Amino acid sequence: MRCGAKCFLVEIEVDGKAQLESINARTPAKARKSIRKKHGSETQILAVKEEKKNVTWR
Numbered sequence: 001m002r003c004g005a006k007c008f009l010v011e012i013e014v015d016g017k018a019q020l021e022s023i024n025a026r027t028p029a030k031a032r033k034s035i036r037k038k039h040g041s042e043t044q045i046l047a048v049k050e051e052k053k054n055v056t057w058r
């Protein structure tokens with residue numbers, strides 16, 4: 001994982017079915033780019049959201 005990277009949840013449509021995939025990237029644009037590299041440029045990207053982690057420190 002690179003410095004400044006965050007975890008993004010990307011909702012994509014593959015073969016008419018919606019899927020949720022977790023991607024580590026610095027920006028939402030980089031997350032979209034990595035999805036297109038993995039699934040092809042014709043993949044429909046529905047949403048990109050930063051994954052919020054609930055961390056409680058003691």
